[in-house]
Amino acid sequence: MARVPVTFTVNGDEQAEFIAPGALLADVLRDKLGLTATKIGCAQGTCGACTVLVDGELKLSCLIPAERVEGASIETLEGLAKNGAPLHPVQAAFAENFAAQCGFCTSGMILAAKTLLDRNQEPDRAAVVDAISGNICRCTGYEPIIAAILAAAAEMRGRKSA
Amino acid sequence: MSKVRGRGVAAVNYPTGMNLGGDPSQALVHATTTGNFVVSLSSTDLGQGLKTVMAQICAETLGVPVETIIIDTADTDTGPHCMGTFASRGTHRVGNAIIMAATEAKKALMDVAADELEVDADDLETDGKGNIQVKGAPTRSMPVFQAALAAHFKHGKTVSGRGIFLVQRSYPEPETGHMRPATCYAHACTVAEVEVDTETGEVAVLSLKSAYEVGRALNPKMVEQQIVGGAWMGMSHALYETTEPYYPARDHGPVDFNEYLMPGPGDIPEFQAAILERPSEDGPFGAKGVGEMTANSPIPAIANAIFDAVGVRVDSLPITPEKVLRGILEKGIASSEQRK
């Protein structure tokens, strides 16, 4: 089957690949570009593990054919603290608050959290719950994740006013 | 429509390790010439944090900083045999194997240091900060890694140890079932508070308040992770989950997370926990396995709370709104509500 070219930006870097037609964005990110932070939990669009940002919007990469994002700007977890940069406050808060066990849902969770905090610096618990309701976690029972996100919000507000 | 509250309790224990024993694990510990100690295992971390707790156990036994411990797992070529991570056995079995291996490695290290410092090995201790010092005279000391270097290049001695932990297998007596399932048991007690919507049968879990007896909390925050995660899974098991909603008929089995229901972050109850420790005789620093127990006590506590609220017994899992509502209707509560 003839491969098709696709070009897009990932975490600020332009990428160009030849892919099988219909190849999913999640598979292209993981297998072609080696960006394995994005996980595939269901390939049905119901668990959120494959969450990435496409042109600033949260999307499920297991449901998107890569050709559909031709020319778009994609962000994955690897872009948050790129090339050894310090951890983003959300990442640090997850670490400090023991908000991960097996870690498999963590990429999607952090991107959902980061996107919330980019838009809302003072989320209440309900807003946090709403933001992560598309991400399934089987290990933590969610409470430490909610605590981490609220802590990250407070930290980010503190930095802004400092 | 009304929402009625109720409270229920359940108390359980849970055995540590593979039932009836016979499940060994081994560990190897060796000092590098760079100041680290490598623990070689073939054990798996499922997310419960085995890699962290094993490092803590090794550090405690050796008396060195936990940052200097490297856990090398899992590869069947380089890691000695481990039965696996299941049956809440990891901390207990693998932890004990590491204590044995680290004890042997420590003795080798102290023997070399004793030679270097010209004292008896019994007069030496590790300071937990990376040094070996003379008891009562801490200025007479040498860094651990210097002792490891000296062992290798000067003395021609290995600083390493081998460990295994095996609970002898028990065979049940066929007629009476006399057997030894485990050498220690953890305990849990949960008080659940629920609110039942008498119009829909939906049950909201308002709070779960639990006490857990864990032998020894080797890493309290990680014990808390098991407690909170386990409670959530117990609540999910009690009220939401099934692969066969019409069991024993196999119809309408869920195939994705839209159909396989679990509580989301907006459904979780208020949670409070207390930890007790009655060290086990044979656990590493008295620890018992807790990863499985934490999901068990919430389930009947919730069922009992539902009865307390609306007088409906649902003796089958999951306790769906449909089952609760049928019970309520049978009791005539809803119809009397409707008459008002």
Added chain:
Amino acid sequence: MEHVKQFFASERPEGLKAVGVSEPRSDIHGHVSGQTRYYADRTFPGMLYLMMVRSPHHHARILSVDTSQAEKVPGVVRILTHKDVPKNVYTILCLIQVEPDDEPCLAADKVRYKGEQVVAVIADSVAAAREAVARVKVAYEELPAVFDVEEALKPGAPLVNEFHGQNWFVYEGHHCRRVRHGDIDKGFAEADFVIEERYQSSPIEHAPVETTGCIVVPEANGRYTCHSNTQALFFTLDNSALILNQPFQKLRLVGGTVGGGFGGKVDVIVEPIAFLAAMLTGRPVKYAFSREEEMQVSSPRAAERIYVKDGVMRNGRIVARQVRLYVDAGAYSRHSPYGTTKAAAHMPGPYTIPNVHVDCHCVYTNRTPSSAMRGFGVTIGDFALEVQMDKLARLVGIDPIEFRIRNAYRDGDMKAHGETTKGAALIETIQAASTLAGWPLSDEARRASSTAGVVR
């Protein structure tokens, strides 16, 4: 989280430095930065994908298998049937001397549950594998199926598994795992009240966010490395070698970082056939469960049906407990013979009861084989026992917490399975929970202790 220090303080040596500390997780940086590597976070040149043709029937004879159309799909490299598997029929607990071998790696003459593996297709892309799976033609003759555990035990029920010859696992000549303690009939005769209740659970899934899977890679030295998310590397290696009839030392399992297990990754299901595929193609092979397979084909927690009959005195002491328990093992043993013994060992719960009679049955039915899950052999038993305790307490008019303390086991008490209780802490745990929940206790209940009092 509160630390209740006053209980058992004398039994706890102090002065620990590295344990008892909430050390940050060593893997947390990897998790939050996305650097933690799971088995599938690797690519191998030339990797092939294995997908399964699965039975659409609960119980059927296989009449014929035609792979000719599937072989023609571009990208298909190899198709495997039971004939390719050196030792096709196995049971994972053979390693602890559980018999008989009862499960085919690939179905040969029969399928026994909906979703059972029949034909393995190996292709150079998921799309080609999927296309080829759809083109494999299997002709079945449907057979009557049995789904209910008590129906399965009746004479005349359809026989699920011919390797057993009956629909139950045989425990040293018995049809169930037994525990006998005291005199159950005498206990019931003495009791002021006797009740019998029935409890039922349905199967549930582990549902880890990472599905079961592995990648097998042929190595330059003629050995094979399997990157797997199994919970038990050597258990998987040993069973795979037996199924493949290969020397154990030829195989290597690498793993240790699992995206959630909960007992769902201790069946040796994907590795043996992936090893075989790699051996026969000479290329890396990946076999991973889709979410749909993880949900309906991978083993769930067993459904259990439990009858608990109790004799209780007016003063709240349970004097007799009879448990009849049925584990729905599904079509194959897997870990169920072990789990059923564990269920029997757990009875009658952490309470001292002088007369105990337990029969735990491991029953075969035509459904997805069940296996280990968090709380294996105990979780559903606890549901039944603790709801029963609530019923009993209300029956005799005693507060549910007081009732439990009254019956709780204490150090020195004899257990139903013949062991002496030690390290008991149920009473103190209940006391701590009641304090936390603001549930008032009587003075008698407050004074109770696991370590003092009359041995029973």
